[in-house]
Amino acid sequence: MNQGLFISVEGPEGAGKTTIISLLAEKLGSEGIPVMATREPGGIDIAEQIREVILNRANTAMDPRTEALLYAAARRQHLIEKVKPALDEGKIILCDRFIDSSLAYQGYARGLGVDEVFTINQFAIEEMMPQLTFYFDLEPGIGLERISRHNGREVNRLDLEKIEFHQKVREGYLLLAERFPERIMKIDASRPIDEVFEKAENRIRELLVKKP
Secondary structure (H helix, E strand, O other): OOOOOEEEOOOOOOOHHHHHHHHHHHHHHHOOEEEEEOOOOOOHHHHHHHHHHHOOOOOOOOOOOHHHHHHHHHHHHHHHHHHHHHHHOOOOOEEOHHHHHHHHHHHHHHOOOOHHHHHHHHHHOOOOOOOOOEEEEEHHHHHHHHHHHOOOOOOOOHHHHHHHHHHHHHHHHHHHHHHHOOOOEEEEEOOHHHHHHHHHHHHHHHHHHHOO
């Protein structure tokens, strides 16, 4: 059986990650392509419980290192329990956030250090990295405005951060895109959703053609 394809989708709050993942999963699945959409932190029971702790708006006293370690713990469980088995079955994994979120949010924006947070996560993920990462780039103010208009979306602890924090997150993502250009594809998330979807879909199909 062919090995699957691990794709992560990154970006700031309100960038449209969840919407695009849903559209991609629906389109690929309709063609009989085995695909699984999931999210971080979460995706499985233990990681969802950790998610509740991390994103709970009452937990404003959480230390940045605690936050980074909790994300890594949730990532490990999700990877071993859900992602790796699906890859072994030959599925395309569309994961809403992965290691780059920790590098941008905790490593860069929280000031813990990108390399330091990467080291923590190496223990969690071992050598398993996405073959492709979409980074949906968006001005923080636009993303937060989208969130405020979306009544059905959860408002979590990170949404309550000041605009300066979200600007730092974006800076972190842009640095990561420069550092890992062979893996990270930057897409302008301010463009119409069908245009963002088309760029992501085309890149996935390019990889599927090359896939053994």
